[in-house]
Amino acid sequence: MQARSLARAxxxxxxxxxxxxxxxxxxxxxxxxxxxxxxxxxxxxxAFRIPDLLFSLLAGGALASAFIPTFTARLSLxxxxxxxxxxxxxxxxxxxxxxxxxxxxxxxxxxxxxxxIAPGFxxxxxxxxxxxxxxxxxxxxxxxxxxxxxxxxxxxxxSFLAPAIAPSxxxxxxxxxxxxxxxxxxxxxxxGVVLGSALHLVIQVPALLRILSGRxxxxxxxxxxxxxxRDDVRNVVRLMLxxxxxxxxxxxxxxxxxxLASGMGEGAVSALNIAFATLILPQAAIxxxxxxxxxxxxxxxxxxxxxxxxGAALTRAINVxxxxxxxxxxxxxxxxxxxxxLLFQRGTFGPQSTAAVAFALMWYGVGLVGHSALEVVTRGFxxxxxxxxxxxxxxxxxxxxxxxxLILAGVFSSQHLPPYGGLALxxxxxxxxxxxxxxxxxxxRVPELDMQxxxxxxxxxxxxxxxxxxxxxxxxxxxxxxxxxxLVAIPAGVAVYFGTAWVxxxxxxxxxARIVRTRLARHMPLS
Numbered sequence: 255m256q257a258r259s260l261a262r263a264x265x266x267x268x269x270x271x272x273x274x275x276x277x278x279x280x281x282x283x284x285x286x287x288x289x290x291x292x293x294x295x296x297x298x299x300x301a302f303r304i305p306d307l308l309f310s311l312l313a314g315g316a317l318a319s320a321f322i323p324t325f326t327a328r329l330s331l332x333x334x335x336x337x338x339x340x341x342x343x344x345x346x347x348x349x350x351x352x353x354x355x356x357x358x359x360x361x362x363x364x365x366x367x368x369x370x371i372a373p374g375f376x377x378x379x380x381x382x383x384x385x386x387x388x389x390x391x392x393x394x395x396x397x398x399x400x401x402x403x404x405x406x407x408x409x410x411x412x413s414f415l416a417p418a419i420a421p422s423x424x425x426x427x428x429x430x431x432x433x434x435x436x437x438x439x440x441x442x443x444x445x446g447v448v449l450g451s452a453l454h455l456v457i458q459v460p461a462l463l464r465i466l467s468g469r470x471x472x473x474x475x476x477x478x479x480x481x482x483x484r485d486d487v488r489n490v491v492r493l494m495l496x497x498x499x500x501x502x503x504x505x506x507x508x509x510x511x512x513x514l515a516s517g518m519g520e521g522a523v524s525a526l527n528i529a530f531a532t533l534i535l536p537q538a539a540i541x542x543x544x545x546x547x548x549x550x551x552x553x554x555x556x557x558x559x560x561x562x563x564x565g566a567a568l569t570r571a572i573n574v575x576x577x578x579x580x581x582x583x584x585x586x587x588x589x590x591x592x593x594x595x596l597l598f599q600r601g602t603f604g605p606q607s608t609a610a611v612a613f614a615l616m617w618y619g620v621g622l623v624g625h626s627a628l629e630v631v632t633r634g635f636x637x638x639x640x641x642x643x644x645x646x647x648x649x650x651x652x653x654x655x656x657x658x659x660l661i662l663a664g665v666f667s668s669q670h671l672p673p674y675g676g677l678a679l680x681x682x683x684x685x686x687x688x689x690x691x692x693x694x695x696x697x698x699r700v701p702e703l704d705m706q707x708x709x710x711x712x713x714x715x716x717x718x719x720x721x722x723x724x725x726x727x728x729x730x731x732x733x734x735x736x737x738x739x740x741l742v743a744i745p746a747g748v749a750v751y752f753g754t755a756w757v758x759x760x761x762x763x764x765x766x767a768r769i770v771r772t773r774l775a776r777h778m779p780l781s
Contacts, residue, residue, distance in 0.1 A: 565702025
C-alpha cells in the first residue's frame, strides 16, 4: 500500500475499532451497572486471566506475529497454493493444541486460582465461583484460537473490515449473556463470553469465502514439495516460540497485578480491570488500527528487500501514532473522573466505584503513548522475522514492572493513597522504557527508519499536548468537573491540540486529521 492508502485503511479500521470499543464500552456499562466493583465481578475478572493467557500465548498475538510474515511472504512471491496449505495445517494444529491445553487448565483450575491468580481470595465461595467461571470461559479459548488465525489470513490478504468488526460481535455476545441470561447472575456473563467468541469467528467466514472464490484466476505456483510446507510450519513455530515468551511476560504482569490487587480490598481487581479497559479504547482506535493495517505491508516490503519503503512506512506510522496518543493521554489523566462517571456510574456502580476506577485510570493514562507506540515498533521486528529482540525487552519489562509494582504500591500506601494506583503507574513506566529501548534498537538495525524525524515529531506532539493540558486546566478551574463541563472540555481540548499542531507545523498530526476528515466525508469502503 502507498502511504496515503495505508493511512486511509488505518483510519477506516480505526473507525471499526472505535465501534467495536463502543460496544465493549456498552457491555462494560451493562455489566458494571449490575455488579459494580463487587466480589462477583472481582471473581469474573480473575477467572478471565487464564483463558486470556492461553489465547494470547498460543493463538493470539504470538501466532499472528509468526504466521502473517510467513503467509504474506508466500503470497508476495506468487506462491498462493503453498500459502493456503500452510494456513490449513496451522488451523488444524491450533485447534488440537488449544483443546488439549484448555482441558488441562480446566482440571487444574482450583490450584491455579488458589496459588497463582488470586491468592488474596480467602473466602472459599469466592474461590469456587472463580473456578467455575474459568471453566466456562475456557471454551471460548478454543474458538478464539481458530478465529485468531482467520484474522491473520484475512489481514494478509488486505481484508481488514471483518476482523476489525469481529470484536463488536464478541461484545454483543457478552451483552446478550448479561441481559438475556441475567437470571444466571455472573454465570450469564461468562456464557456470553462463549457466545461472543463464536460470533467473533462466524462474522469472518464470509470474507474468507470471498477470498477463496477469487483464487481461481490468481496467478501462482500450484505445485510445491512437502519439504517446503514443513519448512514453513517450522518457521511459524520458530518465530512463535520467542513471541510466546514475550507475551508470557506480558501475561505474567497482568497475573501479578491481579494477584497483588486481590489482597488490596474489595473492588481493587475490578477497578484496575475497568481502568485498563478504558485505556484500551483510544489505544485500539489509534495504535491497533495502524499496526493491523501496517503489518502485512511492511512484511511484504521486508520479503522483497524494499528497505526504503519499509523505513518510510514504519517511520510515518510511529509518528502518527505518537501524535494522536499524546493528547489522548492528557485527556485520560485530566478528565478521568468525569469520563468514568459519565460512562459507568449507574446501578450498583456508585461514586465510590467511580473514584476508584478514575484513580487507576489516571496512572494508566500516563503510559498510553508507550502502549500505543509499542504496538507499531514491535511490528517492525516481526516483519523482519525477528521475534527474539522484542521478547528480551518484554521479559526485562516484566521484571521491572513486578519490582516497580511492589515498590510503588508501598509508596502509595505510605502516602495514604490506594496502593493499586502504584500497580497502574508501574505498568506505565515499564512499558514506556520498553518502547524507547526497542525503538532505539530498531533504528540501529534499519537505518532507513528516521529516528531524528520521529524525535522532532514527538517534541511537537509533546508541546501541543502541554498547551492542551494548560487549556483544560484553565477550563476546569472555571467550569468545574461536572458532566457538562467535561463534555465541552473534550472537543475544546481536541481543537486546542490540533490548532497548536498547525502553528507548530506538526506534519503527522495534520496528516492524520486530513485523512480522518477525508475518510468520514467519503465513507470509503474497505474490503
